[in-house]
Amino acid sequence: MAAVMPAPAASRHLMSGNEAVARAVWEAGVKVAAAYPGTPSTEMMEVVSTYPDIYAEWSVNEKVSLEVAIGAAYAGSRAFCCMKHVGMNVASDALMTLTLTGVIGGLVIAIADDVGLSSSQNEQDSRYWGRFAHVPVFEPADSQEAYDMTKLAYELSERFQVPVILRMTTRINHVKALVTVGERVPHVGAGFKKEPGRFVMVPGNAGKRIPLMFQRDIELRAAAESSPLNVIEDGSDKRLGFIASGPAYMHVKEAFPDAPVLKLGFSHPLPFEKCRALAAQVEQVVVVEEVEPLVETELKAQGLKVLGKEILPLQGELSPNVLKPAIARLLGEPEPEKAPFAPMAVFPRPPTMCVACPHLGVYYTLSQVRNINIAGDIGCYTLGAGHPWNALDTCVSMGAAMGVALGMDKGRGTSDKDKRIVAVIGDSTFLHMGMQGLLDMVYNKGSVTVLLLDNRAVGMTGGQDNPGNGRDIHGEEAPRIDFAKLVAALGVKEERIHVVDPYELPVLFKTIREEVKVPDVSVIITNQPCVLIKDYHKLKPYAVIDDKCTGCGNCIDVGCPAIHVTRRGKEVKASGREVDLAFVRIESSVCTGCGLCVQPCAPKAIVHHVPSAPIQFAKEGSCA
Structure with missing residues (x-):
């Protein structure tokens, strides 16, 4: 990406939480920033990489990204690292020792929690890492606070020589608001000073x-008690007081504008004394937190009488339409009437792959x-x-396909003793955490066929670059990994390594x-790029000849969303068996000409699209 020109001091911009954090990172004088893409955190590093004066990189995984940031902070420079919530599971090995060494230059770790499961396999609460690693946690409630708290986090980090977690959620990461920004303040690191007793x-x-570390905990709690980031907002309705943070605070203020609130x-x-001060003002205290009852549990351990998950859900966002009925039940009031709502009839749109995605042929074949x-x-x-493939049986975590497949092989039961085991993994995921699993598979003599789908991009998060496509975070040329050589270096026999074009279905199937x-480890590498990146080149689109189409439906089984069913029918075969028919057309305006649907079409009814004759407009001045 090209560098952007810094905005003038004290100017206002419409920014998402991710963009606001990136801006604050630049203004704070950060020198090194590292991350691995993961929704909803990805845009933070994408935007950071556009600012001048910062070294930014896509690391191969979150652990490496945090270690890069740690090295910069040890050298006295300010550093930044970001990831989605499950990324900290990978990076935690480094975090749990970093809490003992501490840092020299400020280090902020932004973790984006996916409350509501919009794009993740679980809904874990990253506030636990603050407790587990004994490090402070900041929780912004909107884009302006994301910007402000990032800058304050660097000050706190250097004051206590500790990393600071900036806990974001999807509601902050992706929602835009006006943000007042400033200018960059350079920060020059003093360089690494040898101190083995601390850093070894x-x-x-x-x-x-x-x-x-324990002494620092005491000092940090005192800092939290006096921090202006923790404030009691008075209210006229003293029946209930609320303790909330992040987006949950915004939901509380919208639903109960007259109630006192301790905003964390x-x-x-946790500032216990401020919590007690709120409790002294109201009849009951309700803790509103997404998603785990961390604050609630700590306050109850302190002897404070609070309510929380007894009346509120243990999952999902706590929006006003969730809060209002729960509080009405608590107060013995009638629940608010739900506004009449006539659901719109929308055609079901299950998640699917893109038109001409190179993975389509793989799953059609596996099916x-x-x-x-x-x-x-x-x-x-x-x-x-x-649907329509139904060709994946497990999905756990990044790189898990390798170990799970080996476990399936070694742990065969009576019902699957004759089953063949296949593992499917993408190029970036393989580099992130799959290489170790393949090495383990080879070392322990597994009998697994690995499909390594190389589409030259971190596709799910927006097509970011990785070591497999020969470009760095700025799109500049970088060393490109040869996957065939890499898996050979991990011990896979040369005769068991195959590089295939996923659009050539007969070769792929064979x-x-x-x-x-084969009772051994084999690796099949597909070699076509993601259709959404610049490496992909469209071909002439296809169309269906209606008179030739027999309705067999083979092309539908490929799963390409450019293929539409126009009508259905039935046919009775000579054997008496009734067969469903599905007559189709291809949306030529989006077809890229990959040819996947052509190959299973028995009647050869799919041909290259011939555009209709252009419309003839009347010449100027005529009455035609």
């Missing part, structure tokens, strides 16, 4: 750092292969679990069918 965490040194911006360590179990992974290709029969 062998047991003897680590044991001496633990008391310092610096939410860990035709019998007697296999398929371990899947995280990415666009997870959609292979859906290769998969043969390799699943």
Whole structure:
């Protein structure tokens, strides 16, 4: 991406939470920023990379990205790292020791929680990491606070020499609001100073750092008590007071504008005395938090009588339409009437792959292969679990396809002792956490066929670059991994490595069918780019000849969304068996000419599209 010109001081811009954080990172004088893409966090690093004066990178996974940021912070420079909530599971190994060493330059770790599960496999609450790692947690409620708190986090980080977690949620990451911004303030690191007793965490040194961590906890709690980020907002209705943070605070203010509220911006360590002060003003206290009852549990342990998850859901966003009925029941009031709503009849739109996606041929082929179990992974290709393919049996976490497939192989039961095992994984996911699983598979003599789908992009999060496509975060040339050589280096035998074009269905089918029969580890690498990146080149589109179409429906089984059913029918075969027919057309305006649908079409009814004759307009001045 090209560098952007910095905005003038004190100017206002419409920014998402991600954009606001990126702006604050630049203004705070950060020198090094690293991340791995993951919705809803991705745009933070994408925007950071457009600012001058910052080294920015897409790392191969979240652990590496945090370690890069740690190194910069050890050298006295300000550093930034961001990830989605499940990314911290990967990075936590580094975090849990970083809490002992601390930092020199400020380090902010932005974690984007996916409350409501818009694009994730779980809804874990990243506030736990503050408790687990003994580090402070900031929780913005809108874009302006995301900007302000990021800058304040660097000040706190350097004051206490501790990383600070900026806990975001999808509601903050992707919603835009007006943000007042300033200018960059340069920050020059002093350089790394050797201090083995602090930075070399062998047991003897680590044991001496633990008391310092606990002492820091006490000091951080005092800082939270006095922080202007934690404020009691008075209200006239004293029946209930609320304790809330982040988007939950905004929902409370919308639903109960007259109630006193303790707004937590610096939410860990929890300011107990401010919580007691609120409780003294009201008859009852309700803790509104997304999603786990962390604050509620800590306050009850302190002897404070509060309500929380007894009356509120344990999952999802706590929007006003959730809060109002729950509080009405608590107060013994009639629940608010729901506005009459006539649901709009919308044609069902299940998630599917893009037109001409190179994964379509893979899943169409897998759906035709019998007697296999398929371990899947995280990415666009997870959609292979859906209709019409139904060709994915598991999906757990990044890189899990490899280990799960090996476990399926080694843990065969009586019902699947003859099943062949297939693992499906994408290029970026393989580089993120799949290489170790393949090495383990080879080392432990598994019998698994691995489909490594190389589409030259981190597709699910927007087509970001990775080491597999030869471009860095700025789109500039970088070393490109040769996957065939890489898997060979991990121990896969040369004769068991195949590179195939996923649009050539007969070759793909033959290769998969043969390799699943081999009692060894084999890797089939597909080699066509994502259709949404610049590496992909469209071909002449196709169309259906209506008179030739027999309604067999083979083209529909490919799963391309450019193919539409125009009418259905039935046919009785000579055997007496009734067969469903589906007559189709191809939306030529979106067809890219990949040819996947042509190959299974028995009557050869799919041909290159011939545009209709252009409309003839009358010449100027005529009356035609």
